[in-house]
Amino acid sequence: MTDDLLGRHRAVLPDWLALYYDEPLEITHGEGRHVWDAQGNRYLDFFGGILTTMTAHALPEVTKAVTEQAGRIIHSSTLYLNRPMVDLAERIAKLSGIPDARVFFTTSGTEANDTALLLATTYRRSNTLLAMRNSYHGRSFSAVGVTGNRGWSPTSLSPLQTLYVHGGVRTRGPFAHLDDYDFVAACVDDLKDLLGHTRPPAALIAEPIQGVGGFTSPPDGLYAAFREVLHERGVLWISDEVQTGWGRTGEHFWGWQAHARSGPPDMLTFAKGIGNGMSIGGVVARAEIMNCLDANSISTFGGTQITMAAGLANLTYLLEHDLQGNARRVGGLLIERLRAAAAHVPAVREVRGRGLMIGIELTKPGTDEADPAAASAVLEAARAGGLLIGKGGGHDTSALRIAPPLSLNVAEAEEGAAILEDALRSIQ
Template identity: 65%
Template structure:
């Protein structure tokens, strides 16, 4: 199960590649691990690095490998399409793109849906902001604290996590409201009902401070980079009541929570029993299983409000659309949404022992989207413990991520095809890694 190649050879090869990387790529482009690894191949839920070390993948390329590595049906669809034509752009008709848009529209539960494809979640959120601000003739945005919505100028301007926001410059006026993170805030210690009520009061208070109309609220149902922090179920339904009174649009950022990852619902927003769907949903990552495809689905009135001409050179290309269609069909045929629910419960049960460790503050999340928050003895965030745990897990053959405002949350998000035995194996490795890093002391 663990890494099994000669360590000296692996260190030498990875070190050489790391030096080449440092010479040509930006210094701010981070990597996992003190000695980064080169993932060269994969199959199912496992990957191999360039030195032959084998790992159970519990991070899926940042929640992107939704169905698994080297899924034959997806590979064949991409290969077949590549043999016909790779690219044409939205200036031409494109049957795979149209068919994929029909599938996404059907799954969206949005009234009179229209779909626009992009190449990344960042670009999808940028497009959603463009739609909302134009439709509402307002540059005032509401976003959640501790949020992350991408790395473009506009998407960073609505990101509420300082670790990922390098500039205070912004094309919009963003006001942040409470909605997910409790520990370390004035809302710590509140139960779900009290927390929900406090967040609604906070939203109303923020709106009272603003002049004129507000364009939208953009929110992740479960915050990804923010350490899988989640609001209580039903919070966004309460928010929607307030938003509707003001005519404010609701954007649900489903880049990480979409396609059934939470196990409970196909979309993360559906956990809130809202009276109506969001006005705009953004999606990415899992739909392409690694192919660069993302998009926006919005009410027709909102999507069609753009008055200028526009195209997308690469969004919904024949190649990526064909792969995404095959990926969604594999997902449906193998009931990966249901599998996320069933195997996610197995994984959580196996990790239950972590909650008794002194260094573990909380085990949270849903389905195959789980977070482990690590703390120091005084209750403060322990990013050093998270970093060491990821290292210890890697040496034992398990890949995980980390996040949170302070970088102290382990992020666990394997492909949705994970088996029960793999869940047990991965959980046991992670528990060993936590003990080895000192979380049990």
């Protein structure tokens, strides 16, 4: 990036619009699992535009679908019948696992979660919500109001009354010392106690794996146990699948399926990867919930023809090439390779994750104290080695986030792991 572009950025865009790197990077083009910057440097991309370039950069099937659709019509709004929107909605409804499902398209995960909160509070006639500590659900006023991560919550004002529940982080907090069975039992008891002190809330919104929170997750089955308690009280379960959906975890197509004992959620939200870079988000809900609104509504840019064409082509490619299976196989190799490398780095507290959704938490050696400076140093060193990764975490952004496109191959996984190992060793 030239100094001129950086200066122009700072002059016209908000100060709080974060940029990675001491010398910010301008990405000009990409192909497969690689991107190039304005100086011609090539990088292996292990962050995919914040988990959004899900299949590959410049995927020919998606590029072709977008080009052909752009030559016909780009947009008409939801006031007219829209064949690509209906086609994609039918496929997502079937894949969701939710019975009698209806799909509403938005332009982002934030807007999807905002819609889910509107539906839940209207359906239940309550503005009280349950959310997880260390969670992130978006940037809008209502989504910030259910975000349990101080670093991404710029205001305490909210239209919602939010109560935060234990369980999203397995290795921190008052129950961290327990085994998985007792951890789940303690979190359920805490939830029951909380519900005994408040009027029944509208819903629990939860990420099966917390994205911005540093790819943390509870033991499998926690949300199923929560669901049984909530169902007795008529409280809805919203699964935020903005980062976990579409097979990224390898073991499951949706993150909620790791907690499937009590069946699918009442609603799920999605975004990011389905568009492979195009702006698609949405909500899937049972018909009685989706149809509870008694006023007119539209989505001007949600479900527009060009994004739906991209989504259809991307989803078809994902399923036909079994990218969920690839995430399981290659992701399994990558996480074991990173665990082996991290064993020799005292600053690494934990390597965690599933499939191609891996977090590395850094602390000051010998302590549980977060070390955001170390995370920034590794981010810089990885870039210098030709690898792009992300950051996150609820403890001062001290976790590295690794989420390559799902078409990552073994050789690229080995290459990225080697660069990351060198970057980790460089902070010792």
